[in-house]
Amino acid sequence: MESGYFSEWLKSYRDYLRMRNYSPNTIESYGQVIQHFAYYVWLRRHTDVTKLVFFWKDFDNARLDTDVNVTPVMITDFLSFVSTMQTYKPKTFHRIISTLSSFYRFLYTQGAVVANPLIGIERPRIKQQEVKYLKHSQVLRLIDSVEDPRDKLIIRTIYSTGVRVSELCNMNIEDIDFEEHTIRILGKGDKIRMVFVDDETLTEISKFIGTKIEGPLFIGQQGKHISPRAIQHIFKHYAPSGITPHKIRHSYASELYRRSKNLRVVQENLGHTSIKTTEIYLHTDIDERRNVYQQFFPLGNHEEKS
DSSP, X not given: OOXXXXXXXXXXXXXXXXXXXXXXXXXXXXXXXXXXXXXXXXXXXXXXXGGHHHHHTOGGGOOOOSBXXXXXXXXXXXXXXXXXXXXXXXXXXXXXXHHHHHHHHHHHHTTSOSSOXXXXXXXXXOOOOOOOOOOXXXXXXXXXXXXXXXXXXXXXXXXXHOOOHHHHXXXXXXXXXXXXXXXXXXXXXXXXXXXXXXXXXXXXXXXXXXXXXXXXXXXXXXXXXXXXXXXXXXXXXXXXTTOOHHHHHHHXXXXXXXXXXXXXXXXXXXXXXXXXXXXXXXXXXXXXHHHHHHHHSGGGOHHHHO
16 A cells, blocks of 8 residues: 555645646635645644644644544544534535545545545535526516616526526637537636527627627626626626526526436536536426326326226
8 A cells, every 4th residue: 555645645636636627716625625634633643632722723834744544533533623613514514524535535546545534424414405596487587677788698698508607707709609509618627518509699699799700708897808796796786686697507407407308418508527416406397296296196196096
């Protein structure tokens, strides 16, 4: 077994995440969690346990030169310790555990550890909160209520294509293929995908850009691409409370799946790496549930009763 220090393996893990096209923000977030854990392990191995709180406040002197091999007990102690130092929401705590588990899965495949110490660690239960989104007719009413042509087109484009805010902001005129009804999108992890656009939205885009053939589709300050903050401001001004650009993307996914029942296409259109991520966006509509109930459940099936 190769083993090694956190200081060595953290760099290799970051390179591994870059190779898998993780975003810089995600890599930074993962790295921070692992650094904190490594520092905790170093403190446990080199200082008095009663001084943990004192040293924990000074991350400038954090040490990572300690062996990555740890026991499940060390994991449990770390989670217990950080929960006493700061109140975490279940979702954040879940992310910490997932990050460490991902790191140790990587170490296991590299032969640095004999097992993943996170196996068997219980994760906090996260209450399933119904994500508020708009139905198709509601989105159309929202778009119709917007007076400013640019703002109207921004909201319509998000709904027509299902793109992320960052992807919308980075759209260029030269990436639009008016004949193929597609827009070339640079997504998360610099992944390229094509999204489809309806005729009416393309017509509005054509009117909006006039004779321009290149440059940002939506222009912000100093002639550059519009900023995500500006998009958020538009939604605060026009949309109902709680409806964000991400919720319109959610509406797009739900409506496309409701009509097509093709989860794979929805996944590819959204630019998701994992289909499990796509499933979060989807809802089984009430009519579909009613039809399935009446068709298959004995008490709801008229033929079974007779």
